[in-house]
Amino acid sequence: QQQVKQSPQSLIVQKGGISIINCAYENTAFDYFPWYQQFPGKGPALLIAIRPDVSEKKEGRFTISFNKSAKQFSLHIMDSQPGDSATYFCAASTSGTYKYIFGTGTRLKVLA
């Protein structure tokens, strides 16, 4: 029940296309859902996050869509660029607790 299942494991997208990464969770106590971007040799960097009181959050080309009833959330990268090539992690947490559960990551490659 503590898992966060992330898919796909890897993704190849053409420049200008839309990249979509999905995550699913079971624990309904989760109320904070961040996405992280990680480049090789670097630490994960917080990209965007959402709480379940909204169904969508947009920051530039990055959008999180949240479906509370389905217990799923997804990251959409619009107009994908080669510089977006990285590994993306979803995560989930409950306010007031220390525990952040991470997905296993999606390696995105955007072809020029």
Added chain:
Amino acid sequence: DAGITQSPRHKVTETGTPVTLRCHQTENHRYMYWYRQDPGHGLRLIHYSYGVKDTDKGEVSDGYSVSRSKTEDFLLTLESATSSQTSVYFCAITMAAGNEQYFGPGTRLTVT
């Protein structure tokens, strides 16, 4: 990297030797975490701290110990390193539990 430094950044050590990794933050955040990152497993919590001298175990704590004598420093010790502890280790901080989490640059540890 949100005012977080890790040292050393790379280390090669032999099986059975003790190893200490250091995390230093300049943000005065209360919560500090140690994760390990391995292919196919994402980020897994080793130990965390919710204040000076207040620490607790994560999901993969066997073979690891931690100490926090000052707000800014969180140490991870492998008492007797094993090859299964070859990994990339990340330190992270948050202001409050369940909020934005920021990661350091990582330490790549190889146990031969």
